[in-house]
Amino acid sequence: MAYKFDFGAIVPHWQLLFDGVILTTELTVIGAVVGVGLGIMGAWARASRAPVISQIVGVYVELIRNTPFLVQLFFIFFGLPALGVKLTEFQAAVLAMIVNLGAYSTEIIRAGILAIPQGQIEAAQSLAMNRVQIFRYVVILPALKKIWPALSSQIVIVMLGSSVCSQIAAEELTFGANYIQALNFRAFEVYFVVTGLYLVMSILLRMGLKVLGNFLFERRRHV
């Protein structure tokens, strides 16, 4: 007997999918903003001349880049309570995403910083700028511009990776899908639709990041 497709079986559960999309979006936005912020600070520490801080950040980066995201998530959600840090599913998911993206974006942004010609930094030094001023006004924007495509891809990867947060019952999109197919046994239809939803979200996210990049790096003669 051939399988009869019934996409209509999903309709009664649309609210679950909708909530899942919202939660995935929230996780991604918070994770991306804070994670990239962490990455900027990490990259600065790596590029700075403070060896101890640079090494600590180096260990963090290697630790995260060489372990699975799922294990990092489990460690935060199931492991940290042993130290008295008890987080909700959402908090644990968002923290895992921040920590993960923070490590990857540290390395990406560092490459951008290293690509800034030394002469520009010396020019800024000669103009009596201190380190913070040089980083803020001379280094960070051109550095981000150079690595924006790589950083954008990493943010998309983190959004897609958020699907494993269903494993700690964070009610994001994949969690919603798992739940629905457990109710109606329509695995094909549910995951087909969810695949499409992720695809659309990825495309929208990439477009959004492109627009943001254009806004950040656009030439504005606003003097």
Next chain:
Amino acid sequence: MSLVELHAIHKSFGELEVLKGIDLSIDEGQVIALIGKSGSGKSTLLRTINGLEVIDDGVIIVDGKKISDRDADLLGLRLQVGMVFQQFNLFPHYTALENVMLSPQVVKKQSKAEAKQIAEEMLAKVGLADKMMHYPDQLSGGQQQRVAIARALAMKPKVLLCDEVTSALDPELVNEVLAVVRQLAEEGMTLVMVTHEMRFAREVCDKLVFMHQGRIHETGDPETVFANPKTPELASFVGGLA
């Protein structure tokens, strides 16, 4: 007392001793040309004067104040000593005007209006009043270098260091930059310039400093030094140029 005094400056890169005891004083309004073969230590010496190179030994006194390599001292020093580089080093994400305004605003905390007024004045002085809204990659090399000069001048330094400011330029663009430097010299700006433009050095500079193997080998006023080099090294250096 001179504006800048260097006493027994020593500097090594690893095993290589590049400055082997330099004594030099620079008076207010003086225009000094540093000349010498490639690798003789001209750039390194210039860069010690604004703390881009940290010296191993010796004393630097600027405007009566002894400079150590503490951060506060270095920033204070750099307020007095401007620098222009061979490679222009403009900030690519800012317009010419923004390049010039940046440091007065963030370092000197000038208001935007004040910084803008000074920047416009400086850009007009280097002949770029009509290029203020251009980005560096929209300017020729000579124009970029003139923006870099305006940017340094906007900080109102007491001394301006110039490291081969025309060496990266196409020949036809050299003169527009030299004209600006000449004008600064005539206005009484204190200048220390590393240069290969011997004719310019002869016409504009008050004092010629010939470096050889990490030492000041010969010094004097340009006319005399060029006409009667005392050392064979300078004679051959001058001769090699002619």
